[in-house]
Amino acid sequence: MDMLNRKFGKLTVLKEVGRSKQGILFECLCECGNTVVHAGKLLRSGNNKSCGCIYRKHGKSHTPIYQAWCNMKRRCNNPTNKSYSNYGGRGISYDPHWEEFNNFLEDMKDSYRDDLTLDRIDVNGNYSKENCRWANKETQANNTTTNRFITYRGETLTVALMARKYGLSEKIFKTRFNEGWSVEKAIETPLRGRELISYNGIEKEAREFANEYGIPYLQLKKRLNRGWDIERALKQPLRKPPTKK
DSSP: OOOTTOEETTEEEEEEEEEETTEEEEEEEETTSOEEEEEHHHHHHTSOOSSSGGGGGGSOTTSHHHHHHHHHHHHHHOTTSTTGGGTGGGTOOBOGGGGSHHHHHHHHSTTOOTTOEEEESSTTSOBOTTTEEEEOHHHHHTSSTTOOEEEETTEEEEHHHHHHHTTOOHHHHHHHHHTTOOHHHHHHSOOTTOOEEEETTEEEEHHHHHHHTTOOHHHHHHHHHTTOOHHHHHHSOOOOOOOOO
């Protein structure tokens, strides 16, 4: 069917702009003056009749939840949207039931808060009531396709969250993985200076003992690596550099 200049409800088709999982996409001009991108099959079926203005009787046109719905549709439908390649461009769509804002609102209003954003639980799944939640920025950031998930002691978390849980910086954690360390070694190996050693029945971090006995931590490590016992390593005075004549 030739779609150009055809009218569907309040929409007039201007031009073809691309394709999505829903088929060929068209930019349309609404009678209210807004332009919008819709799939041809949804125009022909009567599911899309305006830019959304006919549904604005809900009184939420200028609210964050309405904007969240609009942004979801743009990411999935509009090839000119900056985020399209990560959504519609890789086959991500939304429940056809959510084509109308009122249906989206009914499904998602109970858990909504203005400080949260729309998030898909499965980042490879579509937008739907079952796969969506309202999440804070931290949850969103840890639920992206670029995050690596790791499992330790039966718990699966992103690298960032696992590092935080075990007191490591994310940078150090990632460096250890890039060097080929196992998950167990990366988590269980103490940071330099935090190795526990015992002396006179007291257990402390190596760096604490070094500070207490006035010896540089690296010097203490060298002595212990040479096989010195802990008492000698801590108490033997450092060599003084020769004085210049």
